[in-house]
Amino acid sequence: MAARLVPYGGATWQTRCPGTSLSWHEGTLTAADAVTGQSVSLTPAALYHYCYGQEVVGVDGKPEPRPVTGLAALDADGLVLLDLPGAWHAPFVHHFTVAAGLPVVDARRAPSGQVRAVLAGRAPGWRRLSGLPRPWLWRWRLPIAVGAGVAGLALMTYLAMSGAWLAWRGIASLGRLVLDLVDAKWLAMAFSPLLLVVRPVAARMHRLRTRRGTVLGPPGGPHLQVRQGWLHVTRGKHTIEKFLLARAGGLAAGLLVYRCEGGAGLVVTDRFGHPLHHLPGPWPHDDVHRFATRNKLELRVRSFSRAEYVALIRSCRDASP
Structure with a gap:
């Protein structure tokens, strides 16, 4: 049937x-x-x-x-x-x-x-399977961003040099009106050319922090960082969950990097090795080692059998799928 x-x-x-x-x-x-x-x-x-x-x-x-x-x-x-x-x-x-x-x-x-x-x-x-298409401008996002940014910068420079402040105020008012109708990110690209510089600079700063061991994980996806004695599980700019470090009297004491049947992941653990938060996916061992060393976290690397992996999943209380 x-x-x-x-x-x-x-x-x-x-x-x-x-x-x-x-x-x-x-x-x-x-x-x-x-x-x-x-x-x-x-x-x-x-x-x-x-x-x-x-x-x-x-x-x-x-x-x-x-x-x-x-x-x-x-x-x-x-x-x-x-x-x-x-x-x-x-x-x-x-x-x-x-x-x-x-x-x-x-x-x-x-x-x-x-x-x-x-x-x-x-x-x-x-x-x-997401079943969602990429935005139709995905292929042209960089040329459009560069072109719009250059045009916006040229317009701002011309109006500033010619003293046409009233014209600029009129454009700003029109921009606020259009902002209610059009996706804000494309307008930001046109009227804030600095975004063309800020984004790659921010990505480079994140890579530098990763090499220094102050952050672990990609900038857009779930990543770990320590602030004022707390281990933050963060996605983008927002904290998903945070744990007080064991050295400050809290729970988070270590990291577990595992592999099982071709899969991989990272688990935040307490001092007894019990899982606190699971982050599936590949995690570069060098980056994990630097982060654990800098923040004085115990690091364990394991290859699990299927039975051990299933037991780990069933004992996790939270995760970032």
Whole structure:
């Protein structure tokens, strides 16, 4: 019997609905991404319908809690084979799983930390299909940014040298009006040419801090840094979670770098080696070593068996999937 399921909305509020779909035929689950043309076929043990809280940057620049929703396919050990972010209608998910004969775990009201910990447990061959296209200006982002920046700088210089302050005030007023209608980042590129310099400089400063061991991880993704005796797990400019260091009387005492069946990750641990926060994905050993040495954190490197990895995932209380 064939069954089909599609999302009705984006993974977070007011975001685009992904172009993904699920179908079930003769014991095989197939996920398709209509945007990229990719498809994945697998035989999961269960589906995982999830919702967890995540802080995002609001329109006023302050962090706001937003729910993140999606559907994941789990193997027999509860590890994630496939992650499909998006809003999936619960009754339709129920009908789909009944038709397919698959159990479904409803984790939409489970604690957010628990849900994130489950999603961070990746099975071999883990995939995530977003179903979202890149912005149409993605290929031309650098030429457009440079051209708009140069044009904006030339206009600002001309008006300043000619003393046409009233004209500049008029353009500024028009800019505020257009700002309500157009994506702010493109206007910022046009009227703030310094952004063309600030971004690469900020990236270079982050790399320098990484080489010095004051920060660990990429600037855009989850990374670690220590401030005033606290270990911060940060995404972008906002702290996801923070732990007082053990030397200051807190919990965070070490870092665990692991590998298992081709996968890898980093775990913040307490003084007894118990996991506090899991960050899946590859982490350069040299960078981790410098960060641990500078901040006096115990560093362990392990190769886990599957059973050990599953035990680690089940003991994690929070993660950054």
